[in-house]
Amino acid sequence: MEIRAAVAKRFGEFALDASFTVSGERIGLFGESGSGKSTLVGMLAGLLQPDGGEIFLDGECLFSSARHINVPPEQRRIAIVFQQPSLFPHLSVKSNLLYGFRRSAPAHRTIDFAELVDALRLEGFLDRGVGNLSGGEKQRVSLGRAILSNPRLLLMDEPLSALDDQLKYQIIPYLRIVSERFGIPYLFISHSLVEMRLMADQVLVVAGGAIAGQTTAEELARDRMGQSPIGYINLIRVTDPRRRDGMYAYRWGEVELLVSAGSDQPEALFELSSRDIILCKQHPEAISARNLLTCTVVKTFASGSRVGVELSCHGERLLVEVVDEAATELGITAGCEIFAAIKAASFRRLA
Amino acid sequence: MLTFAPSDYEAITLSAKVAVTATLLSLPFGFLLAYLVTFLSFRGKTILEVFINLPLTLPPVVIGYFLLLLLGRNGLLGGLLEAAGIRIIFTWKAAVIASAVVGFPLLVRSIRIGMESIDRQMINVSRSLGARWHDTLVTVILPLSMRGIIAGSSLMFARSLGEFGATIIVAGNIPGVTQTIPLAIYDYAGSPGNEQVALSLCIVSVVLSLIVLILHEVAGRKLAGSG
Numbered sequence: 001m002e003i004r005a006a007v008a009k010r011f012g013e014f015a016l017d018a019s020f021t022v023s024g025e026r027i028g029l030f031g032e033s034g035s036g037k038s039t040l041v042g043m044l045a046g047l048l049q050p051d052g053g054e055i056f057l058d059g060e061c062l063f064s065s066a067r068h069i070n071v072p073p074e075q076r077r078i079a080i081v082f083q084q085p086s087l088f089p090h091l092s093v094k095s096n097l098l099y100g101f102r103r104s105a106p107a108h109r110t111i112d113f114a115e116l117v118d119a120l121r122l123e124g125f126l127d128r129g130v131g132n133l134s135g136g137e138k139q140r141v142s143l144g145r146a147i148l149s150n151p152r153l154l155l156m157d158e159p160l161s162a163l164d165d166q167l168k169y170q171i172i173p174y175l176r177i178v179s180e181r182f183g184i185p186y187l188f189i190s191h192s193l194v195e196m197r198l199m200a201d202q203v204l205v206v207a208g209g210a211i212a213g214q215t216t217a218e219e220l221a222r223d224r225m226g227q228s229p230i231g232y233i234n235l236i237r238v239t240d241p242r243r244r245d246g247m248y249a250y251r252w253g254e255v256e257l258l259v260s261a262g263s264d265q266p267e268a269l270f271e272l273s274s275r276d277i278i279l280c281k282q283h284p285e286a287i288s289a290r291n292l293l294t295c296t297v298v299k300t301f302a303s304g305s306r307v308g309v310e311l312s313c314h315g316e317r318l319l320v321e322v323v324d325e326a327a328t329e330l331g332i333t334a335g336c337e338i339f340a341a342i343k344a345a346s347f348r349r350l351a
Numbered sequence: 352m353l354t355f356a357p358s359d360y361e362a363i364t365l366s367a368k369v370a371v372t373a374t375l376l377s378l379p380f381g382f383l384l385a386y387l388v389t390f391l392s393f394r395g396k397t398i399l400e401v402f403i404n405l406p407l408t409l410p411p412v413v414i415g416y417f418l419l420l421l422l423g424r425n426g427l428l429g430g431l432l433e434a435a436g437i438r439i440i441f442t443w444k445a446a447v448i449a450s451a452v453v454g455f456p457l458l459v460r461s462i463r464i465g466m467e468s469i470d471r472q473m474i475n476v477s478r479s480l481g482a483r484w485h486d487t488l489v490t491v492i493l494p495l496s497m498r499g500i501i502a503g504s505s506l507m508f509a510r511s512l513g514e515f516g517a518t519i520i521v522a523g524n525i526p527g528v529t530q531t532i533p534l535a536i537y538d539y540a541g542s543p544g545n546e547q548v549a550l551s552l553c554i555v556s557v558v559l560s561l562i563v564l565i566l567h568e569v570a571g572r573k574l575a576g577s578g
Binding site for chain 1: 470472473475476477478479480481482483486490491494495
């Protein structure tokens, strides 16, 4: 999927002037609130008319002010999942799901209803009204409704922002699996770096109504590590929990991690800030941190006034942030061995 | 005990007939105008809104007089209708038009309030799922405006039942032809010895209004329950 756009739009004081070409199946649109992300989404979907410019999707012109082309939203085959599920309250779950499907051209209908219902685990809800669904269930129905319209592009405009953390990380696998399983490319819009890293490969950065850059989600997170108040968030997927001394021992690749906030779920996702990891040049004989990992330095990089240290712990990646002085004292260079100490309480469970 | 003359039964039937016809005739226009002023931006929108609401502020007698000028034999439309063999003035149809014009702003206002409460995102979703604007209008906006439509219809029906000023000018007060309940009460109130009949018609008015309000409440609750 390729989007090529050069568009301008003015609303009073705010002006958007964005020009970009991006291709891929999992594209992110990252920016702070008010940067122009949703305006751009509205213009791509045909819900908002640019003042000027042009938009192409896979070579097809959707909008061109010069050629007086403006394909209406219902003909663009671009479905949207918004922050709020916006389900039709007068229709059942099934009728909501089939709203777009019934309006799609038979030639485009490649998605099987039963398969989608199974993928989103909506079997038990089909005949219900939408009023009694939970927030997560509503967002799953909203996603299913968009996918069933057989779009060629799915726009996800901050679809997780209205959900609490627990629900958010329950929904993310659905967002990814459904679009991958049914082969629908997506543009994921968010102001959260963690969400970007979980959802997107290529990322367009929007700032002040313009495209500030194009990068990968990982690079973006590393670049912003030094300025972010929470540093870089390591996303750690672990398995096989066992209770031990009031904590949970998890398997992380070949390494064992002790975590305070564990659960008996067989798989879990934790976040760990790059600032919650202490590096030691030599093995400390005794330390209060319950995790002491032997790592190899892969590389170091500058991020703002800080130094980022990428570690390999038996093949698993970990990013640590230290100040310049500490990096010099520790003599950190690529290839050297180092110990990373992490308190069991520093891990925050996401899912 | 309720006391009625034969012409009173006709007045009751005519009132109901005029109110139902005026409401049903106005509904599609009221819905479309409410849609226009709620969802679309166009030049002259403010003027249109002023004209929609004008009958709300004008004395009904003034409206009746304008209708008389418009629909009378020498009026702009009246002449054309006369040529086509259609007579409006001093028939029950004139009472319907008078009621429709006077009650129209109430209808549009209520539907508009219903439409304004619809989440715009829902309309955007509908369009991006492949629905054309008229499809969205029928499958999303219409059902979600239903409470406003019912409220507006009830208000308009009740207003039509009570319409007096415009009706007496444009339809007259002809027993058995154009005399509605308010006009009959007016007649009885002006002639001594008919207090009992006037009171009976007042009670009928109250009962009819109560029925409309109860139906409105029941329909509103049903919709709230299903929504």
